[in-house]
Amino acid sequence: MSKTVVAFANDAGGELYIGIKNNPRALVGIPQNQLDSIENRISNIVLDSCAPIIQPEISFLTEEDKHIIRVYIHKGSKPPYFLKNKGKNEGTFIRVGSSNRLGDRETIFRLERSAANSSFDAELNYSKDFNEITLDGFAAFFKEKTGEELTEKILEKLNLVVIEQGQKRATK
Structure with missing residues (x-):
């Protein structure tokens, strides 16, 4: 999840849904009594593992009587965003289609340059x-x-x- 959060912040932002299975795509839901603890875990994962600070926007949705969690990550204003435990050079990810890719030196430089264009x-x-x-x-x-x-x-x-x-x- 942290790689995806970092990649979204380095790009145009994006959404993650917890309670939806990927392959095949299916709505599985989350038990209502687990929503708060999962929300706290998501917040802790993002705050503890990503740098600079990323503030996820977390909301609860109900679809077909099943609970899901929507995690919205805004486009960051201070790229590059990276995984703290890997550092900037090994922990900067970008989105390519629906996958996360490790950013190379050129990508990291481009992200730094885009952040530096502000006075x-x-x-x-x-x-x-x-x-x-x-x-x-x-x-x-x-x-x-x-x-x-x-x-x-x-x-x-x-x-x-x-x-x-x-x-x-x-x-x-």
């Missing part, structure tokens, strides 16, 4: 939640200069707000 002010600010930031002064200045109200959409266009792993983050 300091484009880095995400983790010290405060987006909702804790007050923009009153900037909003007044923006309206004075442009005649427009400052909206979240404008903040996103200006790259002052970025969606990372499903959460709004302000940039520095």
Whole structure:
């Protein structure tokens, strides 16, 4: 599972479903009394084995009266993502079709380069939640200069707000 999580974070993101058999594809489900413990195990596996930190989005679904767990991995903003126990050179994986492939030097370099294309002010600010930031002064200045109200959409266009792993983050 960790290889797939890393590969999704290094690529465009992706979903894993627990409770669905692969070959042949069949819905087997998970007993309801095991959902919480499996969710905790998934979170621990991802947090303990992947670097930089990947935050999985875990949800419970019911299909045909059977419980399944959906694990959504967002595209990461700080590639390359890798398995901690293998290190960057031996633990960086990418998706090729429906399989995970070990990233070669060129792939790792490309991932590093894509992460390095951002400047300091484009880095995400983790010290405060987006909702804790007050923009009153900037909003007044923006309206004075442009005649427009400052909206979240404008903040996103200006790259002052970025969606990372499903959460709004302000940039520095």
